[in-house]
Amino acid sequence: MPRLLSPSQGWLFSPGVDLSVFAGSALVSVAFVFAAPWLGAVGDTPLWAWVLFVVCVDVAHVWSTLFRTYLDTAELRRRPGLYLGAPLAAYVAGVSAYLVSSRAFWTLFAYVALTHFVRQQYGWVALYGRKARASTFERRLDAAAIYAATLGPAVWWHANLPRDFWWFVEGDFLSGLPRGAGSVALAVHAVVLAAWVAFQARRVARGEGVQVGKVLLVVATWVAWFGGIVLAQDDFAFTVMNVVLHGVPYFALLFRYARGRRAEGRYGVGGLLLRAGLPGFLLFLIVLALLEEGLWDWLVWHEKAPLFGVATVDLPEDVLALVVPLLALPQATHYVLDAFIWKPGREPALLNRLGWTSAAGAGAPEGPPSSTLPLSTMAIPGGSE
Template sequence: MKPKLWIKSAAFDLSWFIAPMAIPPLIVFFLPEQFTNQQKTEIFPWSWILIVLSIDVAHVYTTVYKTYFKPSAFKIHRLKLWAVPFLVWVAGALIYGVSSKLFWSLLAYFAVFHFIRQQYGFFRLYSKRETSYKWRKRVLSVAIYAVTIIPILIWHVRGQQNFNWMTAGDFWYINLPKLEPYLNALMLIVLALYLFVEWKEKQDSGYLNTPRILLTLSTCFSYYVSIVLTNNDFIFSLVNVIGHGIPYLALVHYSEKKELNAESPPLLKIVLSKWGWILFYAIVFAFAYFEETLWDVFIWRENTVPFGWLYGTFKQLNDDQIISLFIPLLIMPQVVHYILDGYIWRKKDYQILQH
């Protein structure tokens, strides 16, 4: 009997999990030159609001629905939910005090790890029927990691590009461009082996794992276009953020709605009702807007469209000691999101999503 392959349904998964990875890099090839100009090193103001603020920062706060806003989860993880934010702030302040460069570099690599692990998580959700062959398991697992890691390695051997993961110079570049052809060849070998294993799996089971294949190929397409084929901050942000943030927003909403019961708190019942998704998103957007207000008003002073109206009321911070405490505090929700993600998507959550 063919198992249920999609997390919810083909229409839902294609719309919310696959399309956000596959469509943005496809759109890139049809964008006007003003958007794809290789010399453009900064994201456009309006696109920053739509992409970074509304998706990238907002999706971070959806973690609260599975933790702080969920009594059953809060009871289990109470110590972590109180201790992790404080420890993250203290550790961040100590590292920033030693070196701001080290602080941003560690944060960038932690973020990369988080992005890669999310794709692996979706890959596991689409791997409901485990192959009995160990070598096939290894190929399947390696493939989803390879299609994300290899483009990032190519970025490292090329050196500084017109885009960054966090801030300028946050990666430790290798600057060995002669290695790029070998990495491209490795990508082709991995993809060929992966497709071969999927074909062998189809021969054994009688069906093709379409969602897993689409996820792997769209992930590969997304990372390769945004990092290797183009060299533009707008394109990198568009492809990277949409492909990561929208699936996460949708997965949290769907997983919590599936677990909704009579004992669920009133807030979750409201935000998970038919039209509650509007409030579901409005709450996390409000958190995101407040956080970015603090960033821009007191640190960056870069986004005048959404925050410029506050510049005359508050002064930009210029005391290095205060900044060394303030920046780790502002980055804390993001890091907490990365850490808690390792606890809220345990196997029990995979089992819930697979039934």
């Protein structure tokens, strides 16, 4: 009888956590989309869903980077230039773009976000391959599958503008791509994914089995991107499919790291916040996310009066050129820092804190010691709000 499971699973966290944060996230997203008519969530995202998915997942996951960076006094002393320079560079770039036009700012921000979302999914699948000692061919095929699952729908989206939803604001993505390019993109994406499925079936037929976590990650990525972009008919479906699979695994990564860092001692403020465990970790992030979104609404959007009250501030455009990039700074800094803070080649203790090595080195991810964690390792990995 063919073997269904690979002898070397190489779970990133544990079977339960991996299945929950990847497959579970996709299932929850799909369930909410199917339940939308009964939830009164067809069309625009209702306020309760915006709070749950945008504030409590998307914006809060951005703030979770604090536990890897600014809440750790030892980390701040280790690389002060990075932690001062990253927000400064992001703010200067944001103001410069906004001075060109507000649309230029949001277009730049949208593509940075899109890049981050794609690269984060690649990072997870690449780490699965590294931990399971996958062959070079298999790792390349896995990467092709992830890029097909994400970029295929993204290109199709560009070829079918306008849609009933946008990444940040209306008109942020550039239009003008021929519709035929979208069809070609989906055809290529189908061929690549079919080849990946055939390879997994071949592994089973040869008795090698499949790496369950990785397979479910690729499937979940395709479900979220194809369902959230190509099949989605409204902003609610796009929002739910877009943010859950992106934010929930990142929470798991940061909480795992913070817990490992606290065990070393001298963690600073991060250690104090973790005394309340996962509930305290999440509550702290949600409070920060609500404060951020309150400022956005009071100063810029004026759309969430039932939650934040009626805003009377009406800033002129030249002031907005300074305020909008400032409000976007937590997210922009998150993008930039992600290019530097997940590289164990420069910080060997990182893998221990994540629980991927032991004192004796057992259980370490396979690959050369100088290799980097491929989680959002582009210069501007990105997120969405």
